[in-house]
Amino acid sequence: MEDQDKILSEVTQREYKYGFVTDIETDIIEKGLNEDVIRLISAKKEEPEFMLNFRLEAYRKWLKMKMPNWAYLKVPPIDFQAISYYAAPKKKAQYESLDEVDPELLETFNKLGIPLEEQKHLAGVAVDAVIDSVSVKTTFKETLAEKGIIFCSFSEAVKEHPELVKKYLGQAVPVADNYFAALNSAVFSDGSFCYIPKGVRCPMELSTYFRINAANTGQFERTLIVADDDSYVSYLEGCTAPMRDENQLHAAVVEIIALDRAEVKYSTVQNWYPGDKNGKGGIYNFVTKRGVCRGVSSKISWTQVETGSAITWKYPSCILMGDNSVGEFNSVAVTNNHQQADTGSKMIHIGKNTKSTIVSKGISAGKSDNSYRGLVKILPGAKNSRNFSQCDSLLLNDTCGAHTFPYIEVGNKSSVVEHEATTSKIGEDQIFYCNQRGIDTETAIGMIVNGYAKEVLNKLPMEFAVEAQKLLQISLEGSVG
Amino acid sequence: MLSIKDLYVSIEGMEILKGINLEVKPGEIHAIMGPNGSGKSTLASVLAGKEEYEVTSGEVLFEGENLLEKAPEERAKEGLFLSFQYPVEIPGVPMVNFLKSAVNEHRKYKGEKELTAGEFLKLMREKMDMVDMHPNLTNRSVNEGFSGGEKKKNEIFQMALLEPKLAILDETDSGLDIDALKTVANGVNALRSPERSAIVVTHYQRLLDYIVPDYVHILYKGKIVKTAGKELALELEEKGYDWIKTENAN
Numbered sequence: 154m155e156d157q158d159k160i161l162s163e164v165t166q167r168e169y170k171y172g173f174v175t176d177i178e179t180d181i182i183e184k185g186l187n188e189d190v191i192r193l194i195s196a197k198k199e200e201p202e203f204m205l206n207f208r209l210e211a212y213r214k215w216l217k218m219k220m221p222n223w224a225y226l227k228v229p230p231i232d233f234q235a236i237s238y239y240a241a242p243k244k245k246a247q248y249e250s251l252d253e254v255d256p257e258l259l260e261t262f263n264k265l266g267i268p269l270e271e272q273k274h275l276a277g278v279a280v281d282a283v284i285d286s287v288s289v290k291t292t293f294k295e296t297l298a299e300k301g302i303i304f305c306s307f308s309e310a311v312k313e314h315p316e317l318v319k320k321y322l323g324q325a326v327p328v329a330d331n332y333f334a335a336l337n338s339a340v341f342s343d344g345s346f347c348y349i350p351k352g353v354r355c356p357m358e359l360s361t362y363f364r365i366n367a368a369n370t371g372q373f374e375r376t377l378i379v380a381d382d383d384s385y386v387s388y389l390e391g392c393t394a395p396m397r398d399e400n401q402l403h404a405a406v407v408e409i410i411a412l413d414r415a416e417v418k419y420s421t422v423q424n425w426y427p428g429d430k431n432g433k434g435g436i437y438n439f440v441t442k443r444g445v446c447r448g449v450s451s452k453i454s455w456t457q458v459e460t461g462s463a464i465t466w467k468y469p470s471c472i473l474m475g476d477n478s479v480g481e482f483n484s485v486a487v488t489n490n491h492q493q494a495d496t497g498s499k500m501i502h503i504g505k506n507t508k509s510t511i512v513s514k515g516i517s518a519g520k521s522d523n524s525y526r527g528l529v530k531i532l533p534g535a536k537n538s539r540n541f542s543q544c545d546s547l548l549l550n551d552t553c554g555a556h557t558f559p560y561i562e563v564g565n566k567s568s569v570v571e572h573e574a575t576t577s578k579i580g581e582d583q584i585f586y587c588n589q590r591g592i593d594t595e596t597a598i599g600m601i602v603n604g605y606a607k608e609v610l611n612k613l614p615m616e617f618a619v620e621a622q623k624l625l626q627i628s629l630e631g632s633v634g
Numbered sequence: 635m636l637s638i639k640d641l642y643v644s645i646e647g648m649e650i651l652k653g654i655n656l657e658v659k660p661g662e663i664h665a666i667m668g669p670n671g672s673g674k675s676t677l678a679s680v681l682a683g684k685e686e687y688e689v690t691s692g693e694v695l696f697e698g699e700n701l702l703e704k705a706p707e708e709r710a711k712e713g714l715f716l717s718f719q720y721p722v723e724i725p726g727v728p729m730v731n732f733l734k735s736a737v738n739e740h741r742k743y744k745g746e747k748e749l750t751a752g753e754f755l756k757l758m759r760e761k762m763d764m765v766d767m768h769p770n771l772t773n774r775s776v777n778e779g780f781s782g783g784e785k786k787k788n789e790i791f792q793m794a795l796l797e798p799k800l801a802i803l804d805e806t807d808s809g810l811d812i813d814a815l816k817t818v819a820n821g822v823n824a825l826r827s828p829e830r831s832a833i834v835v836t837h838y839q840r841l842l843d844y845i846v847p848d849y850v851h852i853l854y855k856g857k858i859v860k861t862a863g864k865e866l867a868l869e870l871e872e873k874g875y876d877w878i879k880t881e882n883a884n
Contacts, residue, residue: 581685582722586776588706589682589716590736590792591743600735604726604775 182239188212191339194239198308198342203319207328211338214329221332224466224495225524225556228437231402238340238373297355302386303348304359307375310346317348321379325408325443325472333404333439333466337373341406344375349384349415358614360389374405380415382448387418389617403462404439413448413475418456420613422621424628425461430519432491435463442469446478446504454481455498456612458621460628463492468526470499473507473535480509485606485621487628488521488553497527497544497558502535502568511542514606517553518629524556529572533564540569546576547605549598549629599626635660635831636681636701636800641692643673643680650676652856653692658800661828665842665867666835668853669875674835675719677853678804681833682716683709696800711743713799717789717806724776729788732776733758737795761794765821783814790821797825801832807841819844839871854878 182193191212195205220231297304303314311318328338349355380386390407403425409417419442428435438461444453455469471480482498500509509529517523529540546555557574579601587597603610603622610618636658643651650673658664668674680687681694683706694701701709724732737757738748749757758772765787777785786806793801803822807815822832822845834845842850842864850866851858854875859882860866870878 580722583724585682585684585706586718586722586724587732587736589710589718590732590796591707591710591739592732592735593705593707593739596735600727600732601724604724607726 182237184237185234186212186236186238186340190238194340194342197239198311200308200311201315203315204311207322208339211328211335212340215332215335215339218329218332218335221466224526225522225558226464226466226493226495228464231437233336236402239342296357300353300356301350302353302355303346305346307341307344307346307377310377314346314348317379318346318377321377321408321410323408324410325445326406326441330443331441334406334441337375337404337406337441341373341375344377344405346376347378347386347388349380349386351381352383353381354384355386358387358389360391372401372403372405374403376405376407378407378409378417378419380409380411380417380451382413382415384412385416387614388420389614390419390421391424391617391620402437402439405441407440407442407469409444409453411444411446411448411451411453411478414450415448416452417444418454419444419469420617421455421457421459422613422617422624423457423459423461423465424624426463427461427490427492427628428463430490432463432520435492436461437464438462438467439464440467442467443472443499444470444480445472446475446480446507448478449475449504450477450479451475452479452481454479454483454612456481456483456609457485457496458606458610458613458624459484459486459494459496460624462494465492465494465496467494467496468499470501471509472501472503473509473538474503475507476504477506478504479507481612482509482511482513483609483612484513485516485609485625486513486523486525487516487602487625488518488523489628490519490521492519492521494522495524495526497525499528500530500540501528502531502538502540505534505536505538507535507538509538509540511540511544512609513542513544514609515544515546515555516549516602516606516625516629517546517555518549520552522554522556524558526558526560528560528562529570530560530562531564531568531570536565536567538565538568540571542570542572544572544574545605546574547602548576548578595626598629602626602629635662635697636833637695639693639695641677641680641694642690643676644688644690645676645686649690650687650856651680654853654856654858656851656858658831658833660799660831661826662849663826663832663834663845663847665845665847665850665864666833666853666858667837667839667850667867667870669879670837672853673856674853675804678716678719678802678833678835681709681714681802682706707739710796711740715793715796715798715801717786717793717801717803719804719806719808721777721780721785721789723778723780725778727776729772729774729776730755730758733772733792733795736792740796757795761791764794764824765791766817767791782809783811786810786818787814787821790818794821794825797830799830801825801830803832803834803836805835805837807836807838815841816844839867842867852878854882 191208195208326334329335347359378388411417425436446453453471459465469482473480480500486494486496488494497513498511511527513525515523515525525544531538544557548555555576559572561570563570583601584594584597602625610621613621638654638656641651641654666674689702734754741748767787806818847864850862850864852860
């Protein structure tokens with residue numbers, strides 16, 4: 154017992170590995186939210202009128218909406234007027250080489266273990282690094298451009314490809330879809346845009362690193378991925394954020410549109426600051442992620458490893474419109490200390506012969522609460538559709554909680570829906586067995602948990618899988634006691 | 635090598651071991667026999683460092699050092715190996731990864747260079763032959779879906795990989811058919827050397843036909859009530875435990 158207590162206290166008192174603040178001159182607008190602020194954001198970004206109208210429509214609808222309270226979460230009241238809705242690094246971020254980039258910014262990347270210098274040369278990964286809402290650096294653009302692939306910051310897409318943005322923005326997540334999506338639609342500052350033309354297989358994994366840096370700045374990212382007929386893309390999103398005392402709100406929106414026979418793989422490793430061991434601080438993560446399999450035989454798969462944030466509210470979903478389209482959701486969600494997560498997926502079957510799979514692995518430790526919430530809805534016209542859901546929960550002690558809220562609606566008789574769920578506690582016998590072979594408790598827990606989550610981790614691209622495995626281990630260090 | 639002095643152990647307030655004394659010298663094999671519930675497995679678990687057992691008094695020296703104050707993984711790396719009576723399954727953790735970590739933890743502890751994947755696989759193949767392990771087993775998750783016999787073989791295989799100074803076999807023979815029993819015994823015998831010792835915990839004399847002990851101890855009601863050479867096991871086989879129970883009835 155004594156040893157475990159020691160490990161526990163050592164680990165819980167360890168500072169969040171990515172907790173630091175970069176002192177970059179930042180252009181922040183006054184706190185608060187009203188139509189003038191939205192006009193100001195739009196003006197600062199030199200947006201065309203359709204964007205301003207999109208924002209204003211969202212804002213007006215948002216005003217009439219209420220914060221959702223159906224999730225198994227205790228969310229402290231959020232003062233939306235106490236947030237500044239726009240922050241951008243002051244120096245104009247168009248550089249010929251890395252030498253011109255603010256050295257402090259580079260240092261931030263280095264601390265996070267993402268050496269941009271190396272990444273520039275790293276074969277197969279193009280990086281669109283986002284710090285505080287404005288894209289700073291985009292690499293590999295030329296290589297992609299040769300194939301006709303557009304991968305750029307959202308603001309750039311609005312300027313360079315307004316017709317594409319106009320056509321697809323809000324198609325998967327309508328402006329007033331939900332409270333946080335409406336807020337995002339009104340105030341989003343930047344994000345990534347990706348378009349894969351017909352018949353093109355994107356030759357590299359596209360990746361974006363998100364950061365939250367300026368104090369008291371809400372982060373409202375917007376990502377739009379469009380995969381045209383017969384195209385393929387794998388997209389990676391990885392996140393870490395500097396440590397903060399105040400809670401920070403994050404309300405991102407990710408939209409994916411897959412046209413005929415297109416395939417999009419979207420993978421996330423999320424490691425935002427989860428708050429300290431007493432539940433102070435941490436990111437509030439209210440994300441709307443949705444993909445529409447608009448075309449026949451199209452496929453969208455979401456894979457996520459969620460270890461961070463104080464509060465996670467996130468349901469990456471697929472709307473399976475095209476006949477024979479396929480949706481997948483694979484998730485590992487870890488909660489420790491006082492973290493709360495209510496996460497899962499929605500699979501809406503509209504087209505015939507549509508298939509969906511949900512694999513959710515929840516891991517709870519400390520005093521955390523980890524919930525799976527999922528909806529499988531098969532509409533009357535979605536004949537011969539199938540869903541398989543598997544929701545497993547692993548508890549690391551007696552003080553944490555795991556909950557499962559599956560909703561199933563089947564509208565016809567030719568479809569089949571299967572749901573499996575298990576809950577288990579990590580075995581002290583398993584840990585002792587590892588100990589007896591010379592493996593210490595922390596490594597043992599890492600091994601056991603990674604074994605448990607393997608099915609999902611295997612779905613991640615190679616370079617991400619390694620990072621994810623380390624993350625799982627780090628976030629659970631000392632959590633068995 | 636191992637010196638147990640007047641060891642008392644309780645679990646949840648119940649006293650299981652009541653003053654054990656045992657001296658194991660390098661190269662010796664000691665068999666510990668006794669009826670169900672006499673404390674044999676408790677002794678094995680306490681030596682390996684299982685947490686729920688409370689040592690109320692006594693001391694255990696391993697190579698001259700206080701064993702009881704060391705963490706289980708440290709004991710393991712010092713060269714103490716327990717072959718589990720009921721090896722646990724660890725789903726999703728490949729045997730190869732598990733074993734490589736174990737071997738490299740041992741090597742790091744001794745200040746040796748960690749083995750590369752290639753070097754490890756070579757070592758693994760060598761040891762696999764020794765205990766007649768089916769190569770398929772190492773591709774699976776730790777003990778997952780292994781038969782009872784395969785699990786026991788796997789324990790001996792791990793022992794062969796880790797080359798402990800002191801191996802404690804906790805009823806490794808239980809549930810084994812005669813062929814598997816021979817394989818396990820061969821594995822143990824192959825590791826015998828003047829530096830290595832073993833404590834073989836068993837109910838039956840059968841295993842001791844193949845692993846010949848230097849001493850046989852009879853554990854009864856938490857105490858070693860009789861110690862003799864290998865012939866004691868035969869005597870026990872003949873007379874049964876009732877003989878011991880009657881002798882110690884008071």
